[in-house]
Amino acid sequence: MPLRPSVRFLESLKRAQEDVRDPSLLADCTSHARIILEQFLPSWISAKDDTISQMNLHFCALAVQFLCLSLVSYCQAHVGAIQLSFLEHDLRSARLNGAPTPNPTQSFPTILVELRMLTSLDSLLGNQVLVFSPVLQSGRNFQPKTGQKYDVVATLENIIDTWGPAGSILSEVNPSEVNPSSRLVSGLVIGRGVIQGINGLWAWSPKIKPQKSRCGCAESLTNEIRIGALEA
DSSP states (O other): OOOHHHHHHHHHHHHHHHHHTTTHHHHHHHHHHHHEEEEETTHHHTTTTTOHHHHHHHHHHHHHHHHHHHHHHHHHHTBSBBEEEOOOBBEEEEEESSSOOOTOOOOOOEEEEEEETTHHHHHHOOOEEEEEEETTTTOOOOOTTOEEOOOOOEHHHHHHHOOOOOOEOOOOOOOOOOOOOOOOOEEEHHHHHHHEETTEEEEEEETTOOOOOOOTOSTTTTTEEEEEEEOO
């Protein structure tokens, strides 16, 4: 997630604290909170009514909780349980509940945080990663099967930032292409292995040989790919 929305949210929170009775300041906080949460919860963010103050407060609190935990997780590359000096035990799971509601019959969406395995990349990381999942107010939540693994949808740039260092595998230059910037990234050399795509399927493996092929390449480091194919 880009840092700018988080900074804007923090600035709006500071303004709201100056006058907690001003509904426009809470609404401004909510708009920034929604931008943060819609990165992975678009379905229930768009369905809510901004005029409900309790809902607005809930989303602001939920965004704060999400940022606090996700930034700590990011500092350890999202790998393994949260380890903090003031915790008696490592944090392997948590539930982010947002703001308490005065009405016990009214429930708002929350976020479940759990350790899960990744497809393909689990061999690179050697451990589970912390996954943030929506818990819907309807109670019809996604229940992963035992042993289920998750694909990763991210840009190659984000992969390098999170689990690097890495080296880019550039595709062969088409003789008709004069501009060097038109070269495509066909994979990454990372963690004694290679992330590479073949016909749109991406995977990491220590057995993959780097190839400068255009087949299945991302156009740039900023294009999203899906890493989840079985190891080659």
